[in-house]
Amino acid sequence: MLTMFLRSRELLLLVAIAALLVVVTWRFPGFITLANLANVYNDTSILIILALGQMVVILTRCIDLSMAANLALCGMVAAMLNFYVPGLPVLLLVLIAVVLGTALGAINGLLVWKLDIPPIVVTLGTMTIFRGTIFLLSGGAWINAHQMSDLFKSLPRGIVAGMPVLSWLSLAVIIAMLVVMRRTPTGRAFYAVGGNPHAAVYTGLDVGYTRFKAYCLSGGFAGLAGYLWVSRYAVAYVDIAAGFELDVVAACVIGGISIAGGVGTVPGAVLGALFLGIIKNALPVVNISPFAQMAISGTVIIIAVAVNARAERRKGRVILKRAEHVA
Amino acid sequence: MKILKTLLVTAAISTALMANMAHAENKKIALVVKALGIGFFEAANKGAQEAAKELGDVEIIYTGPTTTTAEGQIEVINALIAQKVDAIAVSANDTDALVPALKKAQDRGIKVISWDSGVAKDGRALHLNPSSSPLIGNMIIKLAADNLPEGGDVAVLSATATSTNQNVWIEEMTKVLPNYKGINVVATVYGDDLADKSYRETQGLIQKYPNLKAIIAPTSVGIVAAAQAVTDAGKIGQINVTGLGLPSEMAAHVKSGASKSFAIWNPIDLGYSAAMLSYDLINGAEAKPGAELKMGRMGTLKLDDNNEGAMADPFIYDASNVEEFAKIF
Numbered sequence: 001m002l003t004m005f006l007r008s009r010e011l012l013l014l015v016a017i018a019a020l021l022v023v024v025t026w027r028f029p030g031f032i033t034l035a036n037l038a039n040v041y042n043d044t045s046i047l048i049i050l051a052l053g054q055m056v057v058i059l060t061r062c063i064d065l066s067m068a069a070n071l072a073l074c075g076m077v078a079a080m081l082n083f084y085v086p087g088l089p090v091l092l093l094v095l096i097a098v099v100l101g102t103a104l105g106a107i108n109g110l111l112v113w114k115l116d117i118p119p120i121v122v123t124l125g126t127m128t129i130f131r132g133t134i135f136l137l138s139g140g141a142w143i144n145a146h147q148m149s150d151l152f153k154s155l156p157r158g159i160v161a162g163m164p165v166l167s168w169l170s171l172a173v174i175i176a177m178l179v180v181m182r183r184t185p186t187g188r189a190f191y192a193v194g195g196n197p198h199a200a201v202y203t204g205l206d207v208g209y210t211r212f213k214a215y216c217l218s219g220g221f222a223g224l225a226g227y228l229w230v231s232r233y234a235v236a237y238v239d240i241a242a243g244f245e246l247d248v249v250a251a252c253v254i255g256g257i258s259i260a261g262g263v264g265t266v267p268g269a270v271l272g273a274l275f276l277g278i279i280k281n282a283l284p285v286v287n288i289s290p291f292a293q294m295a296i297s298g299t300v301i302i303i304a305v306a307v308n309a310r311a312e313r314r315k316g317r318v319i320l321k322r323a324e325h326v327a
Numbered sequence: 328m329k330i331l332k333t334l335l336v337t338a339a340i341s342t343a344l345m346a347n348m349a350h351a352e353n354k355k356i357a358l359v360v361k362a363l364g365i366g367f368f369e370a371a372n373k374g375a376q377e378a379a380k381e382l383g384d385v386e387i388i389y390t391g392p393t394t395t396t397a398e399g400q401i402e403v404i405n406a407l408i409a410q411k412v413d414a415i416a417v418s419a420n421d422t423d424a425l426v427p428a429l430k431k432a433q434d435r436g437i438k439v440i441s442w443d444s445g446v447a448k449d450g451r452a453l454h455l456n457p458s459s460s461p462l463i464g465n466m467i468i469k470l471a472a473d474n475l476p477e478g479g480d481v482a483v484l485s486a487t488a489t490s491t492n493q494n495v496w497i498e499e500m501t502k503v504l505p506n507y508k509g510i511n512v513v514a515t516v517y518g519d520d521l522a523d524k525s526y527r528e529t530q531g532l533i534q535k536y537p538n539l540k541a542i543i544a545p546t547s548v549g550i551v552a553a554a555q556a557v558t559d560a561g562k563i564g565q566i567n568v569t570g571l572g573l574p575s576e577m578a579a580h581v582k583s584g585a586s587k588s589f590a591i592w593n594p595i596d597l598g599y600s601a602a603m604l605s606y607d608l609i610n611g612a613e614a615k616p617g618a619e620l621k622m623g624r625m626g627t628l629k630l631d632d633n634n635e636g637a638m639a640d641p642f643i644y645d646a647s648n649v650e651e652f653a654k655i656f
Contacts, residue, residue, distance in 0.1 A: 028534075030534055031534075036534070043527065043530075142575070142576055144551075144576045144577075144579065145551070145555070145576075145578075145579030145580060146575075146578040146579035146582065146653065157559065229523075232526075232555075233522040233523065233526060233552060234551075234555045235522060235551050235552075235576070240522060241523070242521065243521075244523075280524075281527060281530070281531070283531075284516060284527055284530070284531025284532070284535075285531045285534055289488075290487075290519075291488060
């Protein structure tokens with residue numbers, strides 16, 4: 001029973017989330033109400049979207065550290081277009097943000113694919129380049145709430161069937177990703193390329209091109225998240241979402257996406273993001289010193305990685321033992 | 328490039344001087360800013376011009392480099408020395424780099440003061456701070472208390488737990504808290520100057536303290552995020568967000584009613600006071616510790632041991648003036 005639990009990362013994570021909710025509710029009873037949980041989900045929506053993009057990249061044995069900078073750049077461009085070209089429909093702005101994000105992701109992908117530069121170096125570089133570009137575009141100035149159109153700000157807040165559009169959007173992304181990762185050749189290729197690149201080549205997959213597609217996907221999600229972020233907090237400036245790329249990677253790691261590639265699921269990434277989201281939303285209401293907050297987040301991530309590492313090691317041993325027996 | 332820049336600066340100053348020829352008896356006060364084209368400093372110039380009009384025999388030369396560099400300011404200062412201005416009031420791009428140039432100016436009998444952003448003691452007669460920590464600490468709690476005649480619960484949303492400025496202001500606020508009867512500070516939380524964390528901390532405050540009447544955010548990122556969170560939670564009118572922010576960033580939230588008022592220095596007053604203080608020095612006033620110098624409508628400036636002084640309380644912005652100042656900074 002216990003081993004089955006440990007094998008299913010998603011189930012384990014679900015139990016951890018339930019335990020977390022119990023602890024938080026014990027300290028602050030109001031947390032467990034349906035309305036509040038819906039709020040927490042809504043607040044975590046952006047993280048979920050980003051984590052799903054990051055998941056695909058990590059599956060192919062790469063990493064995208066430029067996601068938050070990409071988000072900030074696309075958000076700033078959408079906000080500036082909204083301010084300087086007031087006539088543009090908001091849906092077009094969202095589309096522009098997504099297309100721009102995809103293009104920025106494609107730059108990462110091309111550098112990894114064609115120049116064979118290590119992904120961590122590429123995305124560290126583009127991360128600072130994107131931030132610098134925002135400064136060049138905006139001159140360091142903020143785009144403030146009164147400079148954005150009302151529709152631009154209210155679109156993600158609009159309530160449809162009891163939930164904000166932002167929540168519906170993340171649900172749509174989750175469902176789309178479930179289908180893509182399970183049912184399409186591209187989705188399976190992400191796993192294959194990360195699981196064993198050499199074997200993937202022999203089955204006719206282009207490893208570099210698959211990675212390029214992964215970066216385009218994560219870039220597109222970052223672009224969408226860029227609009228959502230700027231609209232949600234009603235402000236755009238150079239430093240928005242600074243350091244958020246680490247939260248995104250942390251969500252993936254907690255969700256059981258192996259940094260070594262090839263292992264990980266959509267529900268895992270979603271639960272990982274939700275776990276972080278609950279912690280982020282719970283810490284302000286349970287009276288914990290701001291210094292302890294960082295330590296808690298860090299501890300959770302290390303525990304998650306440790307559990308991951310254990311699970312993977314065990315798998316390796318089992319295969320070897322079988323081989324011995326056969327011999 | 329450098330020659331071209333020098334030529335341009337010289338040309339600009341000679342034009343300004345030629346305009347002055349007609350009234351050669353006028354005192355020439357140079358207002359040197361970090362860089363031209365910044366709304367905050369344009370507003371300071373507006374204040375200095377106001378002072379000049381009030382004083383009558385003063386001509387303000389508003390100048391500065393095109394980018395915020397110390398080298399650019401040194402060129403400007405050298406050009407001003409050559410033109411024999413009577414006083415230089417500078418908002419410095421670097422505390423130490425300007426000192427040699429400003430010393431040279433003082434050796435030629437030019438009065439030098441710094442304002443907004445100071446220079447080291449050797450380089451100036453006095454420094455004008457826009458405000459002081461005790462004044463700011465008092466102002467932020469006053470902003471909350473003024474809208475709560477019956478008293479009530481208020482919370483503080485700060486930057487990081489280690490930000491020096493905010494911690495000093497909150498400490499000063501706590502000292503004067505007993506003067507505000509019925510005002511109860513229930514929590515201090517930290518948004519780390521990140522929009523999303525500040526937003527979440529505000530949501531936490533709203534949930535935890537159902538009777539919360541005001542949130543004080545003495546940080547420009549925090550106050551905007553808190554106002555947005557209060558708006559999204561539908562608590563406008565119930566929770567007032569106040570603290571320190573910039574008019575351009577807060578305009579929408581004042582309009583929506585999420586923030587009734589907030590404070591920050593007034594650049595117009597700052598430019599006005601800088602011009603007034605320069606005029607005092609030209610007319611023989613001495614800048615020494617303990618001295619009190621006149622600043623026209625802004626009252627007097629009392630100098631401390633470092634020859635520094637604080638101009639006034641932070642200026643309050645509300646629905647009546649925020650639109651106008653939002654265009655400036």
